[in-house]
Amino acid sequence: MSPSERQTLLDAPGVAGALERIVQQVVEFAGGTERLVLVGIQRRGADLAQRLAHMIAARWGTAVPLGVMDITLYRDDLQTVGPRPIVGETRLPVDLDHRCVMIVDDVLYTGRTIRAAMDQLADFGRPARIGLCVLVDRGGRELPIQADIVGTKVDAHADDMVDVLVNELDGRDAVELVKGGKT
């Protein structure tokens, strides 16, 4: 893949700025930090959720509960795919009843991951409210699901790949559009 096909949607300062806006909106959405629980979707959503938790701790002085969720076991395509996807860790640190759960993911695309995530959350309890925040909304929904909080939007074609890079896994922060990257 030649570098010219890559287009930067957010560079490192862009990601930082987006997270600044997101964290403000997350706390507003939850009406403060008291009932808020952050749940990151494996894997990059989990890293982003952890960043948001650090930012909340620094700014509001509250350690909000932080969970991670792998949605593989709730996928709707397990009957049709071949050798099984690797299952990651799911760990929800608190009882979700009466909490405001903010699902954090890197990219919102078809909405199927979020459908699976909500089904899984329902097996853990009955939150007072569930919200969704994503770093990028790339369009292309296949289910009636929308994010409450969005870092940036791009109207990506089905052949394109939206690549979210995080320092923890990729050594740098960026959001990039790879034209024709989905082959």
Added chain:
Amino acid sequence: MTVLSLGKDLLGLEYLTKEQIELILDTAEPFKEVSERTIKKVPTLRGKTIVNLFFEASTRTRISFEFAEKRLSADTVNVAALGSSVQKGESLVDTARNLEAMRIDMVVMRHPSSGAAKFLAERIRSNVVNGGDGMHEHPTQGLLDMLTIRDRLGKVGGLKVCICGDILHSRVARSNVWGLLKVGADVAVCGPQSLMPGGIEELGVIVFRRIEEAIEWADVLNVLRLQLERMEAGYIPSIGEYYRVFGVTLERLERAPRELLILHPGPMNRGVEIDSRVADGPHSVILHQVTNGVAIRMAVLYLLAGGKPELAEAAKGMQEAET
């Protein structure tokens, strides 16, 4: 990136690679958490039908498989040899083909004949999981033993594991030997000469004649059940003598140069192969094994169900798109 698959069946650890064994152990990790939830269920195998076909008595293994199946939302049917058409003389293949005609997806089978699982797997389309076949293998037991060792000691490769007791008749011993050797553990066996299969050294296994030597050498002891029929058949002089010579007692463990981990596949004969104080003591991980059994079986069922080789490319594309 190669996508690892277990293929259609799980027949024994002899037929798996190190990587496949590690895939099962790693996949079991997230399934442990499912059993800790208030709602112990995920929808993963919704719509799959699994038959537990047990031609031999079993409590623990059958219940463990059934929990695993139910926690994955599969529909399950238990068929015991007693009271079924098997008693009327129906052959194994006919029984299985009749079940398959009812559109089942998987069979978990325990059978008194060695090789029965392989025989069945070659003749039906459904996935077959060996739940113990004669004196051959009991792969999910071998896997749950390795998972338990890894939980407590952080690894399996490089550890010294000794399997003690009736090695000759034990499918648990065989699955452990194969599995442990593949992941790079040092393996020994210890038991009476009469209960030791000939030529076992050729597999790369150390043989100890005295339990004291095994205890001095090992990091882990996997103590097998001594079936009381063995005494009647003349393999050992008496239960009392077996305990005196081979019993894993607290006194013997206290002389060990290091802390040992004690496993037992159950059901235990307290005061025969194992001292009650050991079975209930701090070295014992016997109940941890039982807990891990459900997670291992969930992992195996998950990995086998729908593991169609022709779909490997699709899965590969999907995983790449996600990462």
